[in-house]
Amino acid sequence: MPNVEEQIRETEEEIKKTTYNKKTQHHIGLLKAKLARLRMEAEKRKSAGGGGEGYSVRKSGNATVALVGFPSVGKSTVLNKITNAESEVAAYAFTTLTVIPGLMEFKGAKIQILDLPGLIKDASKGKGRGREVISVVRTADLVLLMVDVFENNISILLNELHGSGIRINTAKPNISISRRSRGGVNVSFTVSNPRLTERNVKSMLAEFQIYNADVVIRENADEDRLIDAITENRVYLPAFACINKLDLASADAVEKLKKKLADFEPVAISAEKGTGLDELRDRIYEKLRFVRVYMKPPGKEADMKVPLLVKGGCTVGGVCDMLHRDLKKRFRYALIWGPSSRFPGQTVGAEHVMEDGDIITIVARR
Numbered sequence: 001m002p003n004v005e006e007q008i009r010e011t012e013e014e015i016k017k018t019t020y021n022k023k024t025q026h027h028i029g030l031l032k033a034k035l036a037r038l039r040m041e042a043e044k045r046k047s048a049g050g051g052g053e054g055y056s057v058r059k060s061g062n063a064t065v066a067l068v069g070f071p072s073v074g075k076s077t078v079l080n081k082i083t084n085a086e087s088e089v090a091a092y093a094f095t096t097l098t099v100i101p102g103l104m105e106f107k108g109a110k111i112q113i114l115d116l117p118g119l120i121k122d123a124s125k126g127k128g129r130g131r132e133v134i135s136v137v138r139t140a141d142l143v144l145l146m147v148d149v150f151e152n153n154i155s156i157l158l159n160e161l162h163g164s165g166i167r168i169n170t171a172k173p174n175i176s177i178s179r180r181s182r183g184g185v186n187v188s189f190t191v192s193n194p195r196l197t198e199r200n201v202k203s204m205l206a207e208f209q210i211y212n213a214d215v216v217i218r219e220n221a222d223e224d225r226l227i228d229a230i231t232e233n234r235v236y237l238p239a240f241a242c243i244n245k246l247d248l249a250s251a252d253a254v255e256k257l258k259k260k261l262a263d264f265e266p267v268a269i270s271a272e273k274g275t276g277l278d279e280l281r282d283r284i285y286e287k288l289r290f291v292r293v294y295m296k297p298p299g300k301e302a303d304m305k306v307p308l309l310v311k312g313g314c315t316v317g318g319v320c321d322m323l324h325r326d327l328k329k330r331f332r333y334a335l336i337w338g339p340s341s342r343f344p345g346q347t348v349g350a351e352h353v354m355e356d357g358d359i360i361t362i363v364a365r366r
Contacts, residue, residue, distance in 0.1 A: 004042045011035045029200050029223040033207035036227045057099050057136055061110035062309045063288045066137045068157060069146030071118030074244040076100070077271040078146070079115040082281060087115045099136055106281050109290055109309050114140065119160055134164040141311060142287050143168060143239035145264060149249035152257055154241060154264065167228065168239045169264075174218040175229035177205075182212055190218045196226060205230065238287050241266040242280060247273050288312075293319060293354050296337075296361045310354060317350035320362060330364040 002010065015031050018024055067075040076087035085102025100115040116133050137143060143166075145157055161168060185205055187198045194217065201215055204223065208230055219225070228234045241264035246254045248270075258266050267283050269276030289312030296302035310319060316336075320328040328350065337344045338358035354360070 004038055004045065008035065008038045008042065011038065025223075026197075026200055026203065029196075029204050029226075030207060032223050033204040033227055033230075036231055037207055040231065040233070057101060057114060057139070059112060059139065060101070061103055061112040062290065063109070063141040063311055064112040064114060064139065065142045065144055065284055065288075066114045066140035067116055067144050067146050068119060068137055068161070070120070070151045070157070073118070073146045073148040073151055074271045075115050075118070075146050078242070078244065078269070078280075079113055081271050081274065081277055083113050085113070085115070099133075104281065104284070106285055108307070109285060109288070111284060111288070119157055121156055121160070130160065131164070134161065134166065137161065137237075138164075138166060138235045140237065142284065143237050144284070145239055145241045147241060147243055147261075148245040149243065149253060149257060150245070152243065152261070154261060165231070165234045167234055167236045170236055172234075172236050173221060173225045173229040175221060175226065176214075176216045176218075177210070177229060178214045179210060180212050180214065185211065185213050185215060187215045188217070190216065191220050193220075195220055195222050201226065238289075240264050240283060240287055243268045244271055246270050246275065291354055291356045291358075294357075294359045296335075296359050298361055298363065302337075302359045314354050315350060316348060316352045316354065316360065316362070319354065319360060320350065323362070327362070327364055330366075332363045332365055334363065335361040 011031055011034055015028060015035065018028055018031070020028055067078065069075055079085050079087045079100065079102045083102025083104045085100055087100040087102070098117070102113045102115070104111045104113055114136060116136060119130060119133060143161070145154055145168075147154055147157075158168060185202045187201045189196075196217065200223070201217070204226060205211070205213065205215070210230070217226075221229075241261045243254065243257055243261070243266050246268045249257075254268050258268060265283070267276060267280050269280055271277070290309050291312055291314060292307035293310055293314075294302045294304055294307050308319065308322065310322065316334045317328055317331070320331055331350055334348050334350075334352065336346050336348050336352065336358055337360075338355065340353060340355035340358050341348075
């Protein structure tokens with residue numbers, strides 16, 4: 001029987017050779033599910049066997065941004081220009097052989113920027129220590145896709161990230177899978193004319209040895225989205241593109257490149273000359289969707305001068321974690337004034353999502 005790596009190659013080849021249409025949809029869905037399962041198996045075996053030395057980065061600040069790009073596109077120069085870091089810079093590939101963090105202080109936020117070794121084709125399969133690099137990307141809050149006016153095939157970067165379970169500028173599948181001990185698989189669709197059929201769903205779940213579950217599909221999902229929901233190891237990160245070395249190309253060439261990368265809202269800069277760095281800082285801050293929260297101690301006025309900066313989607317429980325590691329354990333309830341409250345002083349629990357400009361009082365057990 002072929003080993004896991006051989007099975008992966010064989011399955012990949014069969015998917016490539018099979019034309020996608022209504023007749024082959026079910027078969028391709030099964031092949032994709034099998035491929036995802038095999039890759040998970042292979043990854044577990046490598047992890048169990050010890051995959052060599054990885055990169056360890058301690059997170060700091062209000063958010064973390066990963067600089068992802070090809071070797072020699074100027075990531076280290078960008079890091080040095082917008083943070084307090086000193087990353088080695090040279091005009092040859094693979095200068096950065098480890099992860100170098102820097103701190104960018106901007107508009108009251110402390111943003112950690114990580115300069116990562118350059119990604120190359122097949123990085124997701126381990127080439128060029130790609131797996132270690134991508135494992136750091138998975139922990140970030142924002143991905144900055146770095147290209148330059150010469151090396152700008154961004155699809156290679158996206159393919160390597162996608163192959164490692166990182167989904168860029170994509171929402172998490174609106175699919176719930178609740179496993180149970182018996183009763184088979186019940187599938188419900190809340191959309192009309194779904195691309196998947198009940199047969200597709202049940203067969204693909206069986207590939208992952210899920211035989212009893214309630215499945216609710218609330219979007220017009222395809223096989224790939226269903227697999228992402230089943231595996232539960234995907235990371236969904238915002239990203240935008242940064243085009244470096246604009247000083248080495250004509251204005252027309254830069255404009256054409258910006259149009260080519262329009263889906264990724266590119267910012268054009270020259271890190272070496274310092275051009276466009278203010279726009280880059282602004283875009284990083286904007287993409288992190290910071291929310292300003294003002295603390296109001298019980299029985300006192302709110303401190304409106306110094307807000308607590310949290311990431312968009314942060315809950316009251318997340319605010320507790322930022323204030324003190326034990327506060328969430330002692331949490332009773334919170335009082336909210338501002339955009340997220342239905343009325344001033346609303347009593348909320350730890351799952352309440354904060355909005356920009358909220359005032360909060362946290363009441364905890366002593």
